[in-house]
Amino acid sequence: MSGHLNHLGQPIGFPVAGWGPRERPPLTMMRGRYCRLEPLDVARHAAALYDAYSADREGRMWTYLPSGPYASFEAYRAAAEAVVRMESRVTYAVIDAVSGKAVGTASYLNINLAAGSIEVGSITYAPALQRRPAGSEAMFLMMRRVFDELGYRRYEWKCNSLNAASRAAALRYGFRFEGIFRQADVVKGHNRDTAWFSITDSEWPSLKASFERWLDPANFAADSEQRLRLSELTRAAD
Numbered sequence: 690m691s692g693h694l695n696h697l698g699q700p701i702g703f704p705v706a707g708w709g710p711r712e713r714p715p716l717t718m719m720r721g722r723y724c725r726l727e728p729l730d731v732a733r734h735a736a737a738l739y740d741a742y743s744a745d746r747e748g749r750m751w752t753y754l755p756s757g758p759y760a761s762f763e764a765y766r767a768a769a770e771a772v773v774r775m776e777s778r779v780t781y782a783v784i785d786a787v788s789g790k791a792v793g794t795a796s797y798l799n800i801n802l803a804a805g806s807i808e809v810g811s812i813t814y815a816p817a818l819q820r821r822p823a824g825s826e827a828m829f830l831m832m833r834r835v836f837d838e839l840g841y842r843r844y845e846w847k848c849n850s851l852n853a854a855s856r857a858a859a860l861r862y863g864f865r866f867e868g869i870f871r872q873a874d875v876v877k878g879h880n881r882d883t884a885w886f887s888i889t890d891s892e893w894p895s896l897k898a899s900f901e902r903w904l905d906p907a908n909f910a911a912d913s914e915q916r917l918r919l920s921e922l923t924r925a926a927d
Contacts, residue, residue: 711840726827729772741790772796778796780796792814795809797831807835807845822915840890864886
């Protein structure tokens with residue numbers, strides 16, 4: 690119960706003072722310590738991405754994604770070109786700070802400017818980016834842009850309910866589970882029940898502090914072993 694009533698005594702939501710539509714995320718770089726995010730450019734990034742993705746010889750990374758795997762670079766390049774042309778999403782390439790190469794992509798989806806709600810999705814990480822600080826930092830940079838730069842109120846994460854790795858990642862990053870949309874889609878000829886997660890603007894400050902503490906170089910030993918786990922920090926911030 691919100692505790693707010695209208696003049697008829699009916700419960701209504703809390704007031705959002707001075708609210709106005711948000712801006713669309715810009716096609717500009719986001720720079721971190723372990724990675725940077727650049728607007729996806731097929732001419733600059735596609736070859737490196739295809740090479741990085743090819744390290745997944747079993748095609749395991751594509752199981753829950755609506756696209757892939759790709760039999761040739763030409764097929765992947767055509768798919769990347771189609772993504773760049775989509776007006777409904779804003780897509781970035783994740784560039785590893787050490788190698789300088791593109792090793793993944795992620796997009797802003799379901800952009801609702803009037804409500805200040807946006808989703809992060811189509812997260813496609815090559816093996817070189819999986820379970821690396823750069824992969825988590827990329828998600829932090831995208832969150833920071835949404836909340837700190839653009840002033841959105843809600844940040845969403847959705848995934849196939851059977852995708853245990855994605856559900857665990859959402860919780861590790863501080864998203865809260867909201868429920869399952871049953872038979873929400875058909876992907877590659879199979880049913881998809883969709884798990885929904887979110888972060889709200891009121892939750893962001895403590896999560897931001899958790900990410901900053903985790904990303905601090907002092908949190909990593911010489912062999913890159915983390916001293917504090919991000920999941921421990923975000924859980925404490927809940």
